[in-house]
Amino acid sequence: MNPRRPVTLDDVARRAGVSRSAASRVINNAPHVSKAKRDAVLRAVQDLGYVPNASARALATNQVGAVVLALSAEDPQVFAGPFFAEVIVGVTSVLEETDLELMVMLATSARGQTRLEQLLRTRQADGVMLMSMHGDDPIARLAEQSDVPVVFGGRPVNFEPRYYVDADNRGGARLATEHLVAIGRRRIATITGRMDEGAGTARYKGYQEALAVEGLDAGRVVHGDFTEDGGGRAMAELLARHPDLDAVFVASDQMAIGALRVLKDAGKSVPGDVAVVGFNDIATARHTAPPLTTISQPIQSLGHEMARMLLTLTSGETPSPLILPTRLVQRASTTSTVTACSA
Amino acid sequence: MNPRRPVTLDDVARRAGVSRSAASRVINNAPHVSKAKRDAVLRAVQDLGYVPNASARALATNQVGAVVLALSAEDPQVFAGPFFAEVIVGVTSVLEETDLELMVMLATSARGQTRLEQLLRTRQADGVMLMSMHGDDPIARLAEQSDVPVVFGGRPVNFEPRYYVDADNRGGARLATEHLVAIGRRRIATITGRMDEGAGTARYKGYQEALAVEGLDAGRVVHGDFTEDGGGRAMAELLARHPDLDAVFVASDQMAIGALRVLKDAGKSVPGDVAVVGFNDIATARHTAPPLTTISQPIQSLGHEMARMLLTLTSGETPSPLILPTRLVQRASTTSTVTACSA
DNA sequence: GCGGAAACTGGGAGCGCTTCCGGTCGAAGA
DNA sequence: TCTTCGACCGGAAGCGCTCCCAGTTTCCGC
The missing domain is CATH 3.40.50.2300 (Response regulator)
Structure with a gap:
């Protein structure tokens, strides 16, 4: 409980009386560690309140531990509507089960665009969910040949991404x-x-x-x-x-x-x-x-499914594009006497 | 342009014929590097398309390079409205000027709460903007004594945070x-x-x-x-x-x-x-x-000002709480003959 | 020309973690 | 009892970057 120096894996290992490697194995519950040591480490983690340092882990594993939800559009006001928020709720609902963080990028200025490009080029995230609003967005093409997994939300015009989820x-x-x-x-x-x-x-x-x-x-x-x-x-x-x-x-x-x-x-x-x-x-x-x-249209599901698809993509599998059903909501602008909803 | 191995600072240094330290100084434009070398490094960066590895930098500097916008509430649907999206737009507008990333956490489940707590305890972000919706949220207290900078969006009931921005x-x-x-x-x-x-x-x-x-x-x-x-x-x-x-x-x-x-x-x-x-x-x-x-109420400004306040906080200064003005928008539910807007 | 400050320079030690690799040890098969 | 083969273990080498520090210029002003 030293307030100043954060507790590291070494501290845990020392307190548990094991090597740092063993402690690491326990943390990532990898095999090849006896029950006794495993317990000891777990206890030490508890006692010390150890939380792994994400940056260090990222550096060592070459995995960032975060995915980004990127929205590419000219006008930032596009995001102000409820649409975007719902997507986030959907995305979060699945990310919560993993230990991936969610980063949000609104690529609206030139600066933002550049950053998004770099992201795609240099793997600063483990995956990208890309919602590209306007037509001939160069980002879309760039994303498609990036080696970081990308799933599209919606399809740009004139362009069929490999992995996408879209409303019907x-x-x-x-x-x-x-x-x-x-x-x-x-x-x-x-x-x-x-x-x-x-x-x-x-x-x-x-x-x-x-x-x-x-x-x-x-x-x-x-x-x-x-x-x-x-x-x-x-x-x-x-x-x-x-x-x-x-x-x-x-x-x-x-x-x-x-x-x-x-x-x-x-x-x-x-x-x-x-x-x-x-x-x-x-x-x-x-x-x-x-x-x-x-x-x-099921916007929240759209977020949900995008995240899910990204996850299967990062796990090495190949998902199929997904088209989410829409449904008619009948109100008085078509029938003065409102009746049952059609499917 | 080697497609496989990402280009590192060493590559840049080697190509520019300087030491890694010098290259680093150029990247972070620190002093004590001659114009000649600076130019050489810059050129190498261009040629190689170098982008610093965020994780490595984070590890070395002990600064994450990201802030989080955390929303703590019981019901995830609270975020589905337009409110939240607008806050993000505001926040992004100022973060865009810096090179901080934005992470979003919807701490709604127990899992999410835990993660938020850990974040506050173990400095996995350079700052957090916290919007705590419901009353006696323990997160709020925890945040206040965390050593990562926290600014509140809105004030919880019975609790006056040190740094906050709120609508009037x-x-x-x-x-x-x-x-x-x-x-x-x-x-x-x-x-x-x-x-x-x-x-x-x-x-x-x-x-x-x-x-x-x-x-x-x-x-x-x-x-x-x-x-x-x-x-x-x-x-x-x-x-x-x-x-x-x-x-x-x-x-x-x-x-x-x-x-x-x-x-x-x-x-x-x-x-x-x-x-x-x-x-x-x-x-x-x-x-x-x-x-x-x-x-x-100026929701987008709220996001804007929260981010700005967080920035001044991380720069070591001490901001004052901020209360944003609200204004009356007059429509027909109070005056059948709509007149000018009052301020 | 000379001393010394000031500007530069690169080596190297880490940041905290994972992971390879060679070594140990207990038990099962002969 | 003696091999053999796992499971288990810890040492150590990094991941890519920053930054301290000691050493090397350069450049004044005298």
Whole structure:
């Protein structure tokens, strides 16, 4: 209990009357140590309150003992939403079982980008979970050929990473669009997300597919940018170009909120004149007027599965990419009399 | 560019034709190295793509090169909201300027708690930012007498940490209550937060103070739990016990949303019969019916200032605690005709 | 030119841990 | 009883870096 000098493995060994090697073996519960000595060491660890020095261990084993969750995006505000926090909760839930630490990098400035690059090049972490928000991120390519294990969260556009977990954006969009068809709508428009993001293109594709199956026109399209204001502008444009529309699938709840406002200002009733479906199931979606039917994706699971995948990767196995199911959450923006949830 | 063996300081030194010590001095730009050698080393670093090994450096300097943001709470879902993510953005914005890494610990399970304790005892980080959500957290005391620098985010109840940054919860609550008085309300109730959290007690105190100044009755009180459902229940109870109330200050937007719902179900108009003010200015507050007047606190700044304070602490200086201002955001739940924002 | 301070330089000892490797010892098989 | 083979053990060599220290310049001012 010497307050100044931290207790080292040597101290433990000395007190237990064994060699440092033996003590080390006990700590890492490696074989080849008798029960007697093992107990002695364990007791000494207890008595002294020994905790291994992570840096020293890292140096000796060439393993850092930490993984990083890296978010690469231009705008730091992207992280401010609840999305990111939930991912962390999911990641932590699995890391907690191991003794890996979690480092978080928001690679938004040039400085951050550089650091992320170095990380990838020089193995300063045992693994990386990478969520790359925008399109042609050079980091993505770099990550793919790095020799530190990398799993992607979501897929960048035009790029299929080797290991990733993603939400089923396309399937979700299909679900949303099919729902609109199911409630009798036929002139279904869409406000897409940014087309330089994977989620944007995937959701657009899902919309197209669903309408193709039904033989309906998928031409009522305006591209949005995932923001509330952008959603409003897009809705206005949609209304101008396709005044006959009776439903709109909006690729994010944020945009849907903007759209709802414009719809209201235009004197359209929701869902009477126009039914609206969003995407993401953000907290606010339950409180809009009317409450927003939307597609919910399991964000926490996404974090969870990313971490799990990274772990299997570091253990030398080869995981398969994973696509997490999304589901329709039915609220009043599509059916005034809310009924049971469809799966 | 040898792909297998990572390049070390020795490699750099050898290539630059200097000693390892000299190379080290250049890397850490310490004095006592001639311009010629300095340039040679720098060139070698460039050529070889050298990046110092963090573990080795940590071991040698006895400095980890990382700080941790630790959240101690019972329920992991506490972190899922946008609050936490914003703090991280703030923290990162200052850490980015240094070369400290950020580690995140969600100490929710017993395992996590233990790890946090060890961290505090054995200096596995250069500093910690601690946000302790619930009341009598033993971690808080432990942190205070740890010899690793700790700054608190928010203040636990019954406990004034040496170094902290907190939002002005009391001042905000006073602002909210004064606003209610200013618009002519006299029978002002409150739904408090959890009284085992610092924010809960502080906001309650602010409410009391404001009414005391005006000589109004501060007895219309029901304790809530910061959840939406809890807010609803509390509102119902308030209505039952004090049917004459004409305004309510609700200690969180979540609860206010629940309260709004109950008010509506009870046939009360807002703000006609009852004016409502919330706290936090969550995203949803802009979209409730009616939109919610609330107190906004600068969460990102909170992260920013915590990190800054930690930095000054590690540099050996002694910072003063910091209380960040909150402000009133006026919306339709208190004034049907929305006017300018008060400061 | 000379003394001495000041600026440089590289050797080497660690930081605390893991891990290879050769050695010991007890017991099982002959 | 004598080998043989494990299991067990401790010495020692690092992992890559920093930093002290003693030695070697260099460069003034006289």
